Amino acid sequence: MTATGIGARVLRTEDKRFLTGTGRYVDDLALARATYAYFLRSPHAHAKIKSIDISAAEKMPGVVAVYTGKDVAESKVGGLICGWVVKDKHGEPHKAPPHPPMALDTVRYVGDTVAMVVANSPEEAKDAAEKIKVDYEVKPSIVDLAHALDKGAPQVHAEAPGNLVYDWEIGSKADVDAALAKAAHVTKIDIVNNRLIPNAMEPRAAAAEYDKGTGHYTLWSTSQNPHVLRLILSAFVLGIPEHKLRVIAPDVGGGFGSKIFCYADETLVCWAAAKVGRPIKWTAERSESFMTDCHGRDHVTHAELALDKDGKFLAFKVETIANMGAYLSTFSTAVPTYLYATLLAGQYTTPVIYANVKAALTNTAPVDAYRGAGRPEATFVIESIVSKAAQELKIDPAELRRKNFIPSTAFPYQTPVALQYDSGNYPPIIDEAMKIADYKGFAARRSEAKARGKLRGIGFSSYIEACGLAPSQVIGQLGGGVGQWESAQIKFNPTGNVQILTGAHSHGQSHETTFAQIVSDKLGVPLENIEVVHGDTATTPFGMGSYGSRSLAVGGSAIMKAADKIIAKGKKIAAHLMEASVNDVVFENGTFKVAGTDKSVPLAQTVFAAYVPHNYPLAELEPGMDENAFYDPANFVYPAGTQICEVEVDPDTGVVEIVNFTAVDDFGNIINPMIVEGQVHGGIVQGVGQALLEKAVYDSDTGQLLSGSFMDYAVPRADDVPSFKLGYKVTPCPHNPLGVKGCGEAGAIAAPAAVMNAVHDALAPLGVTHVPMPATPMNVWRTIHGA
Amino acid sequence: MYDFAYHRPKSLADAVSALKGKDEARPMAGGMTLIPTLKQRLAKPSDVIDLGAIKDLAGVKVEGSNVVIGAMTRHFDVASSADVKRMIPALAELAGMIGDPAVRNRGTIGGSIANSDPAADYPAAVVALNATITTNTGKHAADGFFKGLFETALKDGELITSVSFPKPDKAAYMKFRNPASRYAMVGVFVAKTGNTVRVAVTGAGPSVFRVKAMEDALSKNFTSAAIKDIKVPADDLNSDIHGSAEYRAHLVGVMARRAVDAANK
Amino acid sequence: MTISVAMTVNGKPVSGKVEARTLLVQFLREHLGMTGTHVGCDTSQCGACVVHVDGKSVKSCTMLAVQADGANVTTIEGLASSPDKLHPMQEAFRDNHALQCGFCTPGMVMSAIDMVKRHNYQLDEATVRHELEGNLCRCTGYHNIVKAILAAAPAMKAAGV
Structure with missing residues (x-):
């Protein structure tokens, strides 16, 4: 390992x-x-627009x-x-009601766009x-998911009878039913996965400019995937040809x-922007973000x-109603199906699942x-029911898990x-977590807390x-509308410094540092001579963007592929020069060598020769040192881990305090x-937020968003959480060149169940036996007093 | 925010005359409530009279057994005042619990009291400590000053100049924060002076209120045990997504007992 | 109502004409083009907009520009003494990976400096966490922010800032 290469704790470039x-x-x-721009939003959950008068405005x-x-x-x-x-x-394909960008005759949620003012x-x-x-005719609305499919519930769209997508x-x-019928024991749960509002600290924003000439x-947009946004706007929504639309997602x-x-x-x-002939800027106010950003979870x-x-x-049987909201957002339909139900085996050998x-x-x-998209919901169901079963059967919860883990010898394991x-090896993870969390000492800590009046x-x-998410062919068979590969371009400049262009x-997530480390490690280029370029459709190759913990496993692998091409080309140039x-010719630490001799040529020299090809095999080789690669993975990657959370409950007030939190993860290599730890910390706190604090609440009568600002929607603050204890186990991913898995979502996926358990x-x-999530002081107090 | 005419008088007299005759004018102390309200377009004042430049409205002084705090004294200055800490440490602690550090650097006692936000902290101290509120036109006793939701005994054009808190023998404030806003969902200030005990509750109802039953029990026996069976009726209490009226009523009891225990420490 | 304001921002005198309703943060961002100070909410809670006014941390989204007339304002852009010499708090944030997307960072750093000074360079974890009540971060889980502030306190003392 070099000081700046793979595995090094490098401080961030950004x-x-x-x-x-x-x-x-x-x-x-x-x-x-x-x-x-300012958007006028619907104040009603469901209404017919009888007329709009804009003359005074x-x-x-x-x-x-x-x-x-x-x-x-x-x-x-x-x-x-x-x-x-x-x-x-x-x-049959899902029901797909239309989603006009601006409401035409009906508004379907508080926040639906009604008019746009440019000033x-x-x-x-x-x-x-x-x-x-605006003259509205208010219609009955339904915001309560549990009753959305009831007979007689107000209809959100005529195209989806009974509100069923x-x-x-x-x-x-x-x-599964047969196994349940004859099992020695059946554990049952009814749970609600609370609806969340993501609340990235930067509110969504957009700015656009049209060049008449x-x-x-x-379009500048706060996008995680500018190429995909361009593709959607070009091919489906605005009809602007892709080559006439540049989407930039800056910081x-x-x-x-x-x-x-x-x-x-x-x-x-x-x-x-084209209609007014001047650039237009728009930035959401936080209250607009609460109303109009896509929400999460809600099962x-x-x-x-x-x-x-x-x-x-x-056997394991799961029946879920998933909220889609008033319109189907870009990837909404996949979240509670392919990103949720396919995860229901968890770490266990459960032979039949429905x-x-x-x-x-x-x-x-x-x-x-x-964050997590379907997988936190799946983990919450699995890990809640497993802990409940342990409680019912009076088996230690760690023991019950261990008893059912997929053994390390069973990989690759077909669920x-x-x-x-x-790949995976689960028992050492839970062992390590229990060691770090001092599971053995818990009983003593529990009695000590009891003496202080705490549970x-x-x-x-x-x-x-x-x-x-991968591979593209499988995603296509399952109905996904895009590929799931990633692109990379490694572009050397004549003086030897490098630009990594990524999709x-x-x-x-720190790509500017991590991606540079990969290239530094692989090609022996000093970190300060590497720049990572991302987020601009005009400068970077088409790529899928960042979501689903994919950047390193897929994008990083594309960079490795491009680096291999650089080495292959460099080898030919070096062979010629030597x-x-x-x-x-072999390549080691940034230098091409002739095996068994002292002849060597640094990579930088081959680069220079490629750009100034005075002594160069032009007959066989093109000049330049600029390689791109597209990587389509063979499979998903499968990070796994165990979190252990320790809480103290104040029975007088219902306040839950997290007093210890351990996470041991296997993210592969x-x-x-440093960056991985940061991702885990942040993920855990979003999971803790779901477990203890956060809940999007709509008024069931009026459909108003009651948790519409930070005054009513509790995002975790520094004093809501402790510092965390982390550990790692490594089973490298066998099918990508870096042996990496993903780490961005893990914390948020596991934490709600850890806290609630x-x-x-x-x-x-x-x-x-059951506290509704989030376990707010009032919910805990009510449960205690109803128990 | 709607635009308005801005005034920054240098004296109380100028502030009073700037307000005079303008029905839609609003005085602004620290602005920690007014500015967010304006940003949300929930108010449309014609004029904003910024009291920030009136130097003699800020500061803490001791007059006999009273701590007198100027209306424009920032929460941070109350929380860190040696005089307040010495005379009424519970009051300094309360000031140090308001909002967050940046809010405490701007927010003022006068603004908080004049606003009578049901979830504000200061009203509990004013009532429990039986403070006297001095304005440009006279004095108000604590009892009767807070009339209801965002409503006080202040008349149009009347500005608070200072608040005088008599030193109690014992006092403490316990606050249960709303998990989202961190305002008081229930805050209980308990103060004992001689044989008189006052218990003031903020956050739970439309406005600060006293709990007579607790006061009577505590004046006989100033221990948390004395009030352990006293329940506050939930009938008129606030209810929202974070705390039902029943939960708030329960918390009043818990916070009151904890405040008594803290006062006795 | 248009009003002339003049103040010192990061040691330089600045002036401009604003509406009465112009917030200090709008003056900084839109009039002065100093976009380091961010706006993350509209209810004065997230703290992305924290700057120092006359040495004290203030939410610049909850203060009118006219209220800062004559004041001495320091923003995130004014902390580093030179492009290569960061303030110890900035250094500590970098050394401890106390930022990810960077959006809350300016307010976090400004609040943290104010906190360290108010506590006379002596802080513990519980105090830091409590003092961060007015600053929201959605990326870091606060763990590394707390670590950074604890590390910066002695560094600030040693550097005399």
């Missing part, structure tokens, strides 16, 4: 600009003659233009799309928007999934686990992928729910995740441990 206030986020952009000072849904429709702007066609249990300043745009008169299943129901559009302040999707706002900003689930008398899992998922429309903001796990509990969560996008046979353990002496 930090200096962020620490000195010189990062460049979309809202920081200074555009000459800019105008500002148009006369307001500073107003450049006012648009309504009619203008958008007349411009032949297409609807926003759902890019994943899920086929229901009868093989010389944001305040003037907002002043004018207040003068728009699909009724989907996986696994054999008959086999060339017909070119430039982006966090995404967590919420910035994957193609939203109405950026679509309309781009569309209107209602019943599950049953069959066990034999020794605690071996025999899952049924019904996706429902409601009068709420669209729901789509949020009954489609996935084939490539102490401990909870496990052993998760598996599938990330780095992945960093919005906090007058040796290519077969005799690690490029930069700890809360349940703490309250078990009071006879409590």
Whole structure:
């Protein structure tokens, strides 16, 4: 390992600009003659728009233009799309109601876009928007997921009768029912996976400019995947040819999934930029983010686990209703199916599994992928029911898990729910976690807490995740509308420094450092001579962007492939320069050598020769040192781990305090441990947020978002969480060249179950078996007093 | 935010005259509530009279057995005042629990009290310590000053100049924070002076209120045990997604007992 | 209502004409082009906008530009003494990987410096966590931010800043 290569704790390249206030986020952009957009949002959960009068607004000072849904429709702007066609249990494609970027005659959730004002300043745009008169006929609405599919529930879209988007299943129901019927023990749970609002700290923003002379559009967007956004806008929504639309995602302040999707706002900003002939900027206010960013999770689930008398899992049955919100967002349909039900084996050998998922429309903001996307929901179901079974059977929760782990000898392991796990070794992970968490000392800590009037509990969560969605052919067969490969280009400059162009996008994940480490390690180029370029469709090769913990496993592998091509070419140049046979040339530490001699040529010299080909095999070789690669993985990668959470509950107030938190993960090989730790910390806290604090609440009568600001939606603060204890075990991924898995989502996937299991353990002496998530003080107090 | 005319008077008299005759004018102390309200376009004042430049409205002084705090004294300055810490440490602690450090650097006692936010902390101290509120036109006793939700006994054009807190024998404030906003979901200030005990609750109801039953029990026996069976009725308490009225009623009891224990330490 | 304001920002005198309703953060970002100070919410809670006004941390989204007339304002752009010499708090954030997307970072750093000074360079973990009540971060889980601030306190003392 070199000081800056793979495995090294290298400080981040990107930090200096962020620490000195010189990062460049979309809202920081200074555009000459800019105008500002403000969107008028629906105040109703469901209403017919009888009329819109914009005449007064148009006369307001500073107003450049006012648009309504009619203008958008007349411009032949297409609807926003759902890019994943899920086929229901009868093989029929899911119901796909239209999603106009601006409401035409009906609004379907509080926040639905009704009109757009473009003005010389944001305040003037907002002043004018207040003068728009909309005559609504309010209709009955449904926001409560548990009743969305009830007979007689208000209809969100005529195209989806009964609000049902699909009724989907996986696994054999008959086999599972048979096993449940004759099992020695069946554990049952009914749980709600609370709805979350992602809340990346940078609100979504967009800016667009149209060049009349060339017909070119430039759209700056807070996007996790600028190429995919361009593809959607070009091919489906705006019809601007791809080569006439440049999408730039500059510094982006966090995404967590919420910035994957193609939203109405950026679509309309781009569309209107040509109409007004001036650049348009738009930045969401936080309250708009709460209303209109895609939300996450929101499942209602019943599950049953069959066990034999020794605690071996025999069968697992899961029935889930998943909320889609009022419209189907970009990848919404895949989240509760292929990213959820296929994970239900967890780390266990459960031989038969059946899952049924019904996706429902409601009068709420669209729901789509949020950090973990389906996998936290799956882990929560599995790890909740396993801990409950342990409690019922009076088996130690670690022991019950260990008894059912897939043995390390069984890999590759085919689960009954489609996935084939490539690698893993679970028992050493839980052993290490228990050691770090001092599981043995827990009983003493519990008694000590009791003496202080506190109820102490401990909870496990052993998760598996599938990330780095792949391979493209399988994704296509399952209805996914895009490929799942990643691109990379390694471009040497004549003086020997390097640009890595990637189709992945960093919005906090540190690609500028990690990707440079890979190239530094592989090609022996000093880190300071490497720059990572991302986020601009005009400069980087087409790529899929960053989500689903894919950047390193897929994008990093593409970089490795491109680096191999650089080495192969360099070898030929070096052979020529050293007058040796290519077969005799080896590459070590940045230098080409002729094996068994002292002849050598540094890579930089081959690069120079490639750009100044005076002494160069031009007959066989093109000049230049610039290689690109596309990598389509053979399989998902399968990180796994165990978290152990220890809590103390104050029975008088219901307050839950996390007093210890351990996470041991297997992410395969690690490029930069410092960065991985940071990803785990952040993931855990989002998971803790779900477990203890966060919940999106709509008023069931009015459909208003009651948790519409940080005043009512509790995002974890520093004093809500402790410092964390982390550990690693490594089983390298066998099918990608770096041997890496993914680490971005793991913390958030496992933590809710770890925390809730700890809360349940703490309250078990009071006879409590279920606390609704989040375990807020009031929920805990109510449960204790209802118990 | 709607635009407005801005004034920055240098004296109280100028501030009073700037307010005079303007029905839609609003005085601004620290602005920690007013500015967010304006940003959300929930208020549309014609004029904002910024009291920030009136130097003699800020500062802490001791007058006999009273601590007198100028209306424009920032929360940070109350929390760190040696006089407040010595005379009424519970009051300094309360000031140090308001908002966050940046808010405490701007927010003022006068602004907090004049606003009568149901979840503000200071009203509990004012009522429990039986403070006297001095304005440009006169004085108000604590009881009766807070009339309801965002409503006080202040008349139009009347500005708080200072608040005088008598030193208690014992006092403590216990706050249960709303998990999201961190405002008081329930805050209980308990103060004992001689044989008189006052228990003031903020956050739980539409406005700060006293709990007579607790006061009576505590004046006989100032221990948490004395109030362990006293329940506050939930009927008129606030209810929201973080705390039902029943939960708040329960928390009043818990926080009151903890405040008594803390006062006795 | 248009008002002239003049103040010192990062040691340099600046002035401009603003509306009464212009927030200090808008003046910094839109009038002065100093976009290091961020806006992450509209309810004065996230702290991405924290700057120092006359040496004290303030949420610049909850202060009018006119209120800062005559004041001495320090922003994230004014901390490093030269492009190569970061403030010890900036250094500590980098050394401890206390930032990921960077959006909350300016406010975190400004709050952290104010915190260290108010506590006379003496801090423990619980105090740091409590003092960060007004700053939200969604990436780091706070773990490394806390570590950075604890590391920066003695470094600031040693550097005399």
